[in-house]
Amino acid sequence: MFTTEIEPYRLSRRGFLSAAALGAASIAVSACTTVGGQPVEPPPPANVEPPLLDYATMYAPVSDGGFELPGIPFEKIDEQFLRQIVPDPTGQRPGTIVVDTAGHHLYLVRPGGQAIRYGVGLGRAGFEWSGDAVVQWKQKWPKWTPPAEMIARQPELAKYSAENGGMPGGLTxxxxxxxLYLFEGNEDTLYRLHGSPEWYSIGKSVSSGCVRLINQDIIDLYDRVPNKTPVIVTAGVGQELVATADRKAIPIDAGVPEGSILLGPARTISDSIF
Known part of the structure; x- marks a missing residue:
């Protein structure tokens, strides 16, 4: 009688079902992991910026540093000046901050051709200086020391002079x-990226200050950028940069307080910064 030896290769019905179940499980694991029985979505691709929260959440009241920041009535602000992810119009390297004084926008360049855009309000100092700088000092709830020129115009500010210790950080x-304090080389530009309680000034030109952001936005920006972040200030994204370093900005304060520990000599913006 003719016979074939197929018995070693024969699967029982139970074995077949077990193998099928194992294969299905392995496919499921490769697509999604679980923690505590709940599915966990795979992370977004490396070059895609994770989506931001909705406006109601981004501009909600915040408890920070012992202060209670009020919520922002974002419905009253032109949507172009609210925090959002946009295609990067600057062409700069990821990690660079670009301030467009013509458009009243600040861009934080991200990988993948994207940028996080914030609306800004600009004072006279905001239009007085343009060029390249580096974040040399960062402060939470910074002290304010009005410069002598400002005190001369508003004598009531003398109580906040540098000699009197300045105005402590706070809601007002x-x-x-x-x-964020910007330096050019080793020199304080007196140019600041800072918060403001005056949300209604965002997207507008106001009488004083440098580049002001909604407090919730400056907190977000502060947490995203490391020390030594390069900053480019220009009168128009896509236009040739014309530096005006020889022109002195109208200061918002008397400079970085004496004795502050800075981050060392600022380097020229180059690949070495990134």
Whole structure:
């Protein structure tokens, strides 16, 4: 009689079902992991910026540093000046801050051709200086020391002079919840990216200050950028940059307080910064 030896290769019905179940499980694991029985979505691709929260959440009241920041009535602000992810119009390297004084926008360049855009309000100092700088000092709830020129115009501010210790950080402080201090080389430009309680000034030109953001936005920006972040200030994204370093900005404060620990000599903006 003719026979074939197929018995070693024969699967029982139970074995077949077990193998099928194992294969299905392995496919499921490769697509999604679980924690505590709940599915966990895979992370977004590396070059895609994770979506921001909705406006009601982004601009909700915030408890920060012992202060209670009020919520922002974002419905009253032109939507172009609210925080959002946009295609990067600057062409700069990821990690660079670009301030477009013509458009009243600040861009934080991200990978993948994207940028986080914030609306800004600009004072006289905001239009007085343009060029390249580096964040040399960062402060939460910074102290404010009005410069002598400002005190001469408003003598009631003398109680906040540098000699008198300045104005402590707080909800009414002109520098808001955060301040980024910009240096060009080793020199303080007196140019600041700072918060402001005056949300209604965003997208507008006001009488004083440098580049002001909604307090909730400057907190977000502060947390995203490291020290030594390069900053480009220009009168128009896509236009040739014309530096005006020889022109002195109208200061918002008397400069970085004496004795502050800075971040060392600022380097020229180059690949070495990134």
């Amino acid at each position: 402080n002109p520098l808001g919840a955060r301040a």
